[in-house]
Amino acid sequence: MGRSLRFPRVNPVSESTRRREAGRGERVVPGVWRLRLPLPWPGVPHCNAWAIAAGDGIVLVDCGMHEPGSLANLERALDQVNLRLEQVRLLCCTHAHSDHYGQAAAVVERAGCELWMHPDHAHATGNVGNPDRALERRLEVARQSGVPEAPLREWARRRREQPTGFGPVVLPDRPLVDGVEVVTDLGTWQVVETPGHAPSHVCLYQPERRLLISGDHLLGRVSLYFEYGYSPDPVGEFLDSLDKVAALDVRLCLAGHAKPFTDVRGHIEANRTLVAERLAAASAALDGATLTAFDIAPHVHPDGLTAETAPWLITETLACLTHLEKTGRARKLDGAGGDPDRWTAV
Numbered sequence: 001m002g003r004s005l006r007f008p009r010v011n012p013v014s015e016s017t018r019r020r021e022a023g024r025g026e027r028v029v030p031g032v033w034r035l036r037l038p039l040p041w042p043g044v045p046h047c048n049a050w051a052i053a054a055g056d057g058i059v060l061v062d063c064g065m066h067e068p069g070s071l072a073n074l075e076r077a078l079d080q081v082n083l084r085l086e087q088v089r090l091l092c093c094t095h096a097h098s099d100h101y102g103q104a105a106a107v108v109e110r111a112g113c114e115l116w117m118h119p120d121h122a123h124a125t126g127n128v129g130n131p132d133r134a135l136e137r138r139l140e141v142a143r144q145s146g147v148p149e150a151p152l153r154e155w156a157r158r159r160r161e162q163p164t165g166f167g168p169v170v171l172p173d174r175p176l177v178d179g180v181e182v183v184t185d186l187g188t189w190q191v192v193e194t195p196g197h198a199p200s201h202v203c204l205y206q207p208e209r210r211l212l213i214s215g216d217h218l219l220g221r222v223s224l225y226f227e228y229g230y231s232p233d234p235v236g237e238f239l240d241s242l243d244k245v246a247a248l249d250v251r252l253c254l255a256g257h258a259k260p261f262t263d264v265r266g267h268i269e270a271n272r273t274l275v276a277e278r279l280a281a282a283s284a285a286l287d288g289a290t291l292t293a294f295d296i297a298p299h300v301h302p303d304g305l306t307a308e309t310a311p312w313l314i315t316e317t318l319a320c321l322t323h324l325e326k327t328g329r330a331r332k333l334d335g336a337g338g339d340p341d342r343w344t345a346v
Helices: 070-080 104-111 122-128 131-144 149-160 234-246 264-285 293-300 310-326
Strands: 024-029 032-041 044-054 057-061 088-092 114-117 181-184 187-193 202-206 211-215 252-255 330-333 342-345
Touching (some): 024 252, 032 070, 088 104, 131 310, 149 310, 187 234, 293 310
Parallel strands (some): 211 252
Antiparallel strands (some): 032 044, 202 211
């Protein structure tokens, strides 16, 4: 069972020797450019920002994370498509995670533009000024999930040594919510609220050209992440958001971490299938058993947990268990006296 699981010690290649990408820009369709920005995360080497022609400048959608050299990489990507940071007339962020919003303050300062973002951004912006508080919250969630103390302390030590990916907090000038429109040379983009991956998540849809900027709601490679603890049921919200996007007539999807792709309905169904598989695995683990989320996580993720993957895989497991509880298939038994929470089938 999960109690015997231990996170293996890993020795990742150091930042000084691991080859990092540089910012790259390319035209996708006339008036839309993909800006590929490097990330320091193993397995996730880059994220996408999108530049859209708008009058004498551009609308920039997402902006990458804040770290040494990050603004130079954004400028390099813009320069490759004959654009400049000073041409940004508006910055829209699909959500408030560091790789999409992290250097928003620097962009706003340099370009003198407004920032538009969904108002439910506190899951990220509320912790930027106090990373220790954010870390303690994550540690408490892990303890309540049954994570053993020794690997948890080791993870916390390593986490404190890592940068947050956020620059100074800049609050949005206008909320990106359903009904808001973003005007560009390609026409008007409609805001579609798509919570689940994060409470602040939105997509942008251009109906005449059938374009969707999907952020992390739809990715080229089907992969799940849920911001746990900031909304009642992130898995349920994600499934509802998939339904909203499925109702749109999308020809080309511009995702946050992939090349543009056309098989939007296939990606939606693949996400639904993966969520159903994860829920079924969590439910099966509870058959005749009362377990912690840490016990259940290896059943949901049979490839195993490592020091790098455990935090978000356990978070995903918690989100699945919460959805099972919301839909009447599981029940949480709150821990007492320092004991972790446990889950049982209904």
